[in-house]
Each structure stands twice: as C-alpha cells, then as structure tokens.
Amino acid sequence: MTQGIHGTVAAGFEPVREEFAAFVAGELPDYEGQLCAYVHGRRVVDLWAGEGCEPDSLYGVFSSTKGAAHLVVALLVQEGTLEPDRKVTYYWPEFGAEGKGGVTLRDLLSHRAGLVGLDAGFTPAEMADDRAMAERLADQRPFWRPGTAFGYHALVIGALTGEVVRRATGRTLQEVWEERIRAPHGLDFHLGLPEELEPRYRSVQPMAPTPDQQAVLDSVPTGPHTLASIAFNTHVPGAGELADYPNSRAVRAGGPASAGGVAAARGLAGMYAAAISEVNERPPLLKPDTIAEVGQIHSTGYDLVSRTHKSFGLGFQAVSDTWYPFLGAGSFGHSGAGGSQAFADPRSGLAYGYTRRRCAYPGGAAPENERLVRAVHGAALADAESA
Known part of the structure; x- marks a missing residue:
C-alpha cells in the first residue's frame, strides 16, 4: 500500500x-478524498485517503448532483415520457408566465431559459425544497430572452427540470432516482439522505484560497444586483456561504436536484x-442514441452567469470541451463547487x-482532477490496446 493511500x-x-x-x-x-473509476462496467480504481475517510464516507457533491438529476431526465426522454422539443408549458402550464411560454425542455436543459434565479431571492427553507423553488420561479420574468444566449442555472435547474418530471410522471425526480436508478x-x-445514514456524512469544510486563486475570485464581478449574485442567491441578506449548503440537514434530507x-x-x-455500460449483469441504462444526444453540445461559448467559456449538453456539462480536451467527443458529466467531478466517456x-x-477554489472541479x-x-x- 502506498503511504497514506487506501x-x-x-x-x-x-x-x-x-x-x-x-x-x-x-x-x-x-486532505480527505476518494477516487473511483470504472472501464466498461468493471471497477478498476477504488482509492481513498485522509484521516476519517472511508470508502463509504459521504460528501456533499454540490452540482455533481445535476448528473443524477439529468440521468433521470435522459431515461424519461429515452422512454418517450418526456420530449425535449415540447414546450415546458405542455407539462407545466403555470411556467408560461412573464414571457416564458415558448421555452422548450431542450432550452431548459441547455441553460438557455434565462431563469437563473429570483429578483427577490430564496429563503434557506426554499433552497432545500425543489417544489417551493419551482413554484416561485414560474412567476419570474427571465433575465434574457429565452433561446438567445445561455448562462449557468446553478441553483435552480434541478428544481425546474424536477417540476417537469413531477408533472409528467406524478413522482418527484428524487423518487424516480431512488426507485429506478439508485x-x-x-x-x-x-x-x-436517510436519517440512518447521517453518521457517514462528512461535513464540508471551507478552505482559504491561495493568493493566485483569490486573484481569480476578485476578478469576478460582484454586487447585490449582478446576474451571478442572483444565480447563486448571494444577493439575499443572510443567505449564507455556498460551502455550507450541504451541511444543512434540511438540504441533505430534501436532496434538491x-x-x-x-x-x-x-x-x-x-x-x-x-449509464453507459453493463454492470453486474445489468444492461446500460441509456441506449447509444440517448448517450449521443445527452453528450451532444447544445450550448457553447460565453456563459452570461460565469462570464467564462462553457459548454453544455442536454443537462450535462460537455466534459471534453469544458474540462479535459483529451477525453472522447461526447463525454458528459458534471462537476461540483466543492471540487467533486464525475463523468462518462x-x-x-x-x-x-x-x-x-x-x-x-475558484470553484467547480478541483484542479487535481486534471492530473487524475x-x-x-x-x-x-493502454488497457484497451493490450486486450
């Protein structure tokens, strides 16, 4: 065993x-963290390190959650329960208020709806409750004309697509995830997170940025009325730090998507x-056509919220463009603000x-992911070449 590595x-x-x-x-x-990888359904890497870290320790994964949410959506699209080019109002009529009537599910999934948050913001209780967020978002005017641009719907996209899932199936996105995938x-x-699994949760810890990282953070426009502050709900007094979000039991219990x-x-x-492979004699959840569609780039270029270059597929990040250009075209997944990363190639x-x-820092996939x-x-x- 390598010193410090299990x-x-x-x-x-x-x-x-x-x-x-x-x-x-x-x-x-x-340091405390875990690394795992599969190739063609076979687990080939299973490593962890740090005092208190075990292979079944649970961590807040922030926006890596969006991967689970949109795997649910992909499965329902594959089965015909959802159709990406239908208007959201077909499933959720109230969504059409304030000029949003033409928004399609595809627009929503590719961060093109312009509905990144609320002028008035959300309360902490609402931030733990997807249905409460969706109800308020239905009445919000979009921050740009839907379809003309894209911007990261950081804290709301799971509530929005989750409400579509609930209207179409009669089940919450979380229930479909639990029953059909997890x-x-x-x-x-x-x-x-069930109460009985709480002892396995490892509270997220903040970390001070290095001087170079702080310079990046300082370059991001801030203020009470910026698009970024609305998207991350920081324009609300007492909203709290993003790093503490999964440390709330209400958030962990509700599992906002x-x-x-x-x-x-x-x-x-x-x-x-x-999603992509046979695992333990279970067939892949997604068929080749669905895998190709969710990994196909739908939005790319200047992200109005992050003010950086980003690329999104159908609910997922386009990983080979956004993060790792050496991966295969069509790779899809999602990173999280705490440093987590997850994807399929x-x-x-x-x-x-x-x-x-x-x-x-400065957010998203931790820098060490590139080398890992x-x-x-x-x-x-190399394994494929030697086979």
Missing part, C-alpha cells in the same frame, strides 16, 4: 495510484458506469468519480 487498483492502473499518492503527499494532513444499482449517491446530493466516489463513478468506456471534503483524469484515461486506453 484501496485497490486493477492491473495496469498502478500509475493512477501513484498519481493520487503524489498529489495526496503534498496535501496531507488536511436502489436497483446500489449506488452510494443520495438525493435525500441542483446541488443537494451527497455521495461517495463509488456512487458517482458507479452512476456513470451504469462513452468512447473509452470510462466512468469517473472524485470527492473531497475541503472546498476547492489524465492518469485514469491513459491507463484505460
């Missing part, structure tokens, strides 16, 4: 353990493995999941 890797994936160990050696004693596949990824999920790395990677059969306890993803992907390609 777990196993399959033959040929030893370079991944070495890369993880090299990173952790520079981070201890404060429980059958035994995934340690919870949109609504934008950012309220808790998971182990095994759960993150296992979800994407189940259908071309290589890779499914990847990473968690950490301390928040990363590169190591896992390289080992997966």
Whole structure:
C-alpha cells in the first residue's frame, strides 16, 4: 500500500495510484478524498485517503448532483415520457408566465431559459425544497430572452427540470432516482439522505484560497444586483456561504436536484458506469442514441452567469470541451463547487468519480482532477490496446 493511500487498483492502473499518492503527499494532513473509476462496467480504481475517510464516507457533491438529476431526465426522454422539443408549458402550464411560454425542455436543459434565479431571492427553507423553488420561479420574468444566449442555472435547474418530471410522471425526480436508478444499482449517491445514514456524512469544510486563486475570485464581478449574485442567491441578506449548503440537514434530507446530493466516489463513478455500460449483469441504462444526444453540445461559448467559456449538453456539462480536451467527443458529466467531478466517456468506456471534503477554489472541479483524469484515461486506453 502506498503511504497514506487506501484501496485497490486493477492491473495496469498502478500509475493512477501513484498519481493520487503524489498529489495526496503534498496535501496531507488536511486532505480527505476518494477516487473511483470504472472501464466498461468493471471497477478498476477504488482509492481513498485522509484521516476519517472511508470508502463509504459521504460528501456533499454540490452540482455533481445535476448528473443524477439529468440521468433521470435522459431515461424519461429515452422512454418517450418526456420530449425535449415540447414546450415546458405542455407539462407545466403555470411556467408560461412573464414571457416564458415558448421555452422548450431542450432550452431548459441547455441553460438557455434565462431563469437563473429570483429578483427577490430564496429563503434557506426554499433552497432545500425543489417544489417551493419551482413554484416561485414560474412567476419570474427571465433575465434574457429565452433561446438567445445561455448562462449557468446553478441553483435552480434541478428544481425546474424536477417540476417537469413531477408533472409528467406524478413522482418527484428524487423518487424516480431512488426507485429506478439508485436502489436497483446500489449506488452510494443520495438525493435525500436517510436519517440512518447521517453518521457517514462528512461535513464540508471551507478552505482559504491561495493568493493566485483569490486573484481569480476578485476578478469576478460582484454586487447585490449582478446576474451571478442572483444565480447563486448571494444577493439575499443572510443567505449564507455556498460551502455550507450541504451541511444543512434540511438540504441533505430534501436532496434538491441542483446541488443537494451527497455521495461517495463509488456512487458517482458507479452512476456513470451504469449509464453507459453493463454492470453486474445489468444492461446500460441509456441506449447509444440517448448517450449521443445527452453528450451532444447544445450550448457553447460565453456563459452570461460565469462570464467564462462553457459548454453544455442536454443537462450535462460537455466534459471534453469544458474540462479535459483529451477525453472522447461526447463525454458528459458534471462537476461540483466543492471540487467533486464525475463523468462518462462513452468512447473509452470510462466512468469517473472524485470527492473531497475541503472546498476547492475558484470553484467547480478541483484542479487535481486534471492530473487524475489524465492518469485514469491513459491507463484505460493502454488497457484497451493490450486486450
């Protein structure tokens, strides 16, 4: 066992353990995190490190939750229950207020609806309740003409698409996730954490940014009325820090589908493995045409909220454009503000999941993911060549 590192890797994936160990050696004693990967449905990396970290420890994964939410949507699209090019009002008539009547489900999933938050903001109780958020968002005027641009619907997209799921199926998105994906596949990824699993939750810890990272943060426009402050609900007095969001029991219990999920790395990677591969003799959740559609880029370029270049597929981030250009075209997944990362690369059969306890700066996937993803992907390609 490499010092400070626990777990196993399959033959040929030893370079991944070495890369993880090299990173952790520079981070201890404060580091705590997990790394897991599957290739064609076979778990090939299962590593963890840090005092108190176990393979079944659960972490707040922030926006990596959107991957679970939109896997539910993809499954319902595949079955014909939802149709991406139908107007949202077909499922949810009240949504059409204030000029939103022409918004399609595809617009919503690709962050083109312009409905990133509320002028008046949300209360902490509402932020833990997708249905409460959706009810208020239905009456909000969009912040740009829908379809003309895109911007990250950071804290609301799960409530919006979740309400469409509820209207179409009579079940909440969280219930569909639990009944059709999480429980059958035994995934340690919870949109609504049962009380009995609370002892496994590891409270998210903030981390001060380095001087270079602080310079990045300082370059982002702030203020009480910016699009970014509305999207992240920071224009509301007493809204609290984003880092504390999953530390609320109300959030963990409700499992809001934008950012309220808790998971182990095994759960993150296992979800994407189940999406694209046969796992434990269960067929893939998604068919090839569905995999191609959710991974196809729908919005790319200047994101009005983050003021950076981003690319989105159908509810997912376009991972090979947004994060790791060496991955196969059509890779799809989602990162989280605390540093988590999770995705599927259908071309290589890779499914990847990473968690950490301390928040990363300046946000989104922690920087170490680049070296870890590169190591896992390289080992997966070498394994395929030797087969």
